[in-house]
Amino acid sequence: MSGHNRWAKxxxxxxxxxxxxxxxxxxxxxxxxxxxxxxxGDPANNARLRAAIDRARADNMPLDTIxxxxxxxxxxxxxxxxxxxxxxAYGPGGTALVIELxxxxxxxxxxxxxxxxxxxxxxxxxxxxxxYMFKKRGTIIFEAGAVDENALLEAALELGxxxxxxxxxxxxxxxxxxxxxxxxxxxxxxxxxxxxxxVAMLPDTTVPVSGEAADALAKLVTVLEDHDDVQNxxxxxxxxxxxxxxxxx
Numbered sequence: 001m002s003g004h005n006r007w008a009k010x011x012x013x014x015x016x017x018x019x020x021x022x023x024x025x026x027x028x029x030x031x032x033x034x035x036x037x038x039x040x041g042d043p044a045n046n047a048r049l050r051a052a053i054d055r056a057r058a059d060n061m062p063l064d065t066i067x068x069x070x071x072x073x074x075x076x077x078x079x080x081x082x083x084x085x086x087x088x089a090y091g092p093g094g095t096a097l098v099i100e101l102x103x104x105x106x107x108x109x110x111x112x113x114x115x116x117x118x119x120x121x122x123x124x125x126x127x128x129x130x131x132y133m134f135k136k137r138g139t140i141i142f143e144a145g146a147v148d149e150n151a152l153l154e155a156a157l158e159l160g161x162x163x164x165x166x167x168x169x170x171x172x173x174x175x176x177x178x179x180x181x182x183x184x185x186x187x188x189x190x191x192x193x194x195x196x197x198x199v200a201m202l203p204d205t206t207v208p209v210s211g212e213a214a215d216a217l218a219k220l221v222t223v224l225e226d227h228d229d230v231q232n233x234x235x236x237x238x239x240x241x242x243x244x245x246x247x248x249x
């Protein structure tokens with residue numbers, strides 16, 4: 001989505017406090033454990049695990065903590081029985097949301113998500129009514145002023161990237177999820193150091209949202225992401241600059 005990268009950066013900034021960082025680490029650990037359980041404990045052969053580790057390391061999570069989470073996923077250490085859930089919803093301004101959760105209590109999770117939506121201008125959608133609007137893609141993000149964009153474009157396409165998008169503050173390389181690791185490592189070997197990256201659900205098209213609807217949507221996403229069981233919230237919104245600035249403040 002246009003503004004997606006800036007919104008993601010805003011969310012990372014809001015995890016800067018100790019309490020928020022602790023909550024962020026908890027979510028990283030869940031993702032690492034589930035990724036290792038579903039695809040194995042070797043990040044070289046598991047794009048989802050590699051992306052989860054990269055995000056955790058970018059937030060200064062210790063390697064031994066990451067390794068314990070991997071071992072819980074592979075069964076080498078005992079861990080809680082986590083379940084992955086995906087809920088679909090509609091939000092303010094005619095937007096669509098995909099909400100990914102990891103929880104040890106399905107009934108509690110769905111009740112909490114429904115309550116948050118009801119209290120913040122959203123509502124649950126029926127299965128399949130929203131997810132078709134999104135596509136899973138690898139995203140590798142660079143600071144705009146820190147790279148030669150033409151050289152990055154040439155290198156990324158040579159390595160098999162699908163697309164590259166330049167915004168005011170960032171340059172994003174998009175990949176097929178299966179190629180995320182090879183493209184990211186290839187760019188690093190060529191001297192391009194990413195500021196972040198992940199495999200995410202991105203909208204095929206976006207809905208422009210501004211004013212009160214944009215503020216309400218930003219609040220809804222924030223409240224959802226503050227929930228312990230919510231891992232990711234994806235929205236097909238194109239927030240205007242004023243709304244993004246208010247969300248950042």
